[in-house]
Amino acid sequence: MQATVINVRTDKEVKENAIGAAKELGISLSDVINAALRNFIRTREVIFSDTPRMTPELERLIGRVEEDIKHNRNIDGPFHSAEEWNKYLDSK
Numbered sequence: 001m002q003a004t005v006i007n008v009r010t011d012k013e014v015k016e017n018a019i020g021a022a023k024e025l026g027i028s029l030s031d032v033i034n035a036a037l038r039n040f041i042r043t044r045e046v047i048f049s050d051t052p053r054m055t056p057e058l059e060r061l062i063g064r065v066e067e068d069i070k071h072n073r074n075i076d077g078p079f080h081s082a083e084e085w086n087k088y089l090d091s092k
Contacts (some may be wrong), residue, residue, distance in 0.1 A: 006033075
């Protein structure tokens with residue numbers, strides 16, 4: 001493989017955060033960029049989305065909540081009015 005250099009302008013903070021995230025995965029920022037470029041070549045697509053995606057952390061949290069619901073743990077209510085909810089909160 002013959003290496004070449006691509007110059008890209010980005011915010012300093014973005015670069016530092018990207019380097020840190022790559023380092024946590026045990027790879028370099030160059031590895032990240034090369035993987036993105038290879039994916040672009042293979043798929044011929046770049047996806048930009050304003051649709052929020054769940055992070056793995058949020059998925060784990062939702063999983064714990066679903067387990068609580070399934071086992072009827074950490075559940076209060078149902079409350080049929082704001083007054084019921086306020087009365088419950090005042091009792092705590």
